[in-house]
Amino acid sequence: MKQLFINIKELLQVRNETVEKLSGAEMKELPTLKNAWLLIENDKISDYGEMNSLPEIEADKTINAEGKIILPSWCDSHTHIVYAGNRELEFADRINGLSYEEIANRGGGILNSAKTLQETPEEQVYQQSAKRLEEVMKLGTGAVEIKSGYGLTEEGELKMLRVIKKLQQNYNIPIKATFLGAHAIPKEYKEKPDAYMDLVIEKILPKVAEENLAEYIDIFCEKGYFSVADTQKLLSAAKKFGLKPKIHVNQFNAIGGIQAGIEHDALSVDHLEIMRPEDIESLKGTTTMPVALPSCSLFLSIPYTPAREILDSGLPLALATDFNPGSTPSGNMNLVVSLACIKMKMTPEEAINAATINGAYAMELSKTHGSITKGKKANFILTKEIPSYTFLPYAFGTNSIESVFINGKMLE
């Protein structure tokens, strides 16, 4: 099946050669073709060019994209899409003056979601999560990472990971699974947190690996959650099972999580709202992708990741949603890109690069996703008629997407 898009106002993120990731000043450039055509063959990008050099092509379908922009679909490398229920009552508590920390200390927060998850049958968790996945796909997400971390028991964590596996089987976008058993210390382990780490490392992790339920390992390295020593121990244990780290660090406090991640060749270090000069320094010359989650900052009213400092020191940066019931009940990558521009002073070019090719890197997908490149998967967004690509982050809250294509097929 050959589909030809013609008269495309602008085709974004066109890379003739596959790039793994973009860093520093490279992120300022977003290669585009104006007045372009794009040929899709079955599920892949087959060719593209400018309209004045359109060869004769016998297509099964020709789509006139006049006035519209095409860009690769968003690569959302950090989500907690699999969960049960919601936490809107805590949202109201925060409006009435309680902090995220105070809510967590009262047994709310992650432990609240863990209780709900444990009480909800697997099929219902699947149905609720599938609905959220479909919602974000319609918003332009074409590859996603999903974490466990609301189980906090062997049964609960395996339930979550099995739900992720079922999503992988039933949806045709790449879904990367991450084991986040070390997300919070369950109430029963409050006085003996080391025993919970032992459970995660000695009991749950080997099962996760044995059943091949996750590719990545995560931990919430934060005061009141898990220490740097816990992080070191878990990442070393996970390495033996071939699980690569993608970790939660520097959300509220900088305690050395970045350095622990780097020591273990983390694929990504995520959150980074609180960054010391030495944290930026440590990331230089590594293969670890820093990941910012601006909708979490918006929702919790916490600082935004200092993107300018990160980029101006030559580092790469990816953007993701952090979709979860507590700190970010939104999986909208369009909003993330807008917030990156508005609140983090990233240029539209930097933000689009961060949400496509660098997001793909943070899921080890840069060879197949994240850019308009021959041979890559035909996962892309066709916008409505808009004046320019800068309009996308500028018109925050407006849905500028006309349709989304996954593996060459338009989402219904």
Ligand SMILES: N=CN[C@@H](CCC(=O)O)C(=O)O
């Ligand atoms: N910070 C840790 N985990 C999630 C929030 C979890 C929750 O509040 O349910 C995050 O990335 O923001």
Ligand SMILES: [Zn+2]
């Ligand atoms: Zn998270």
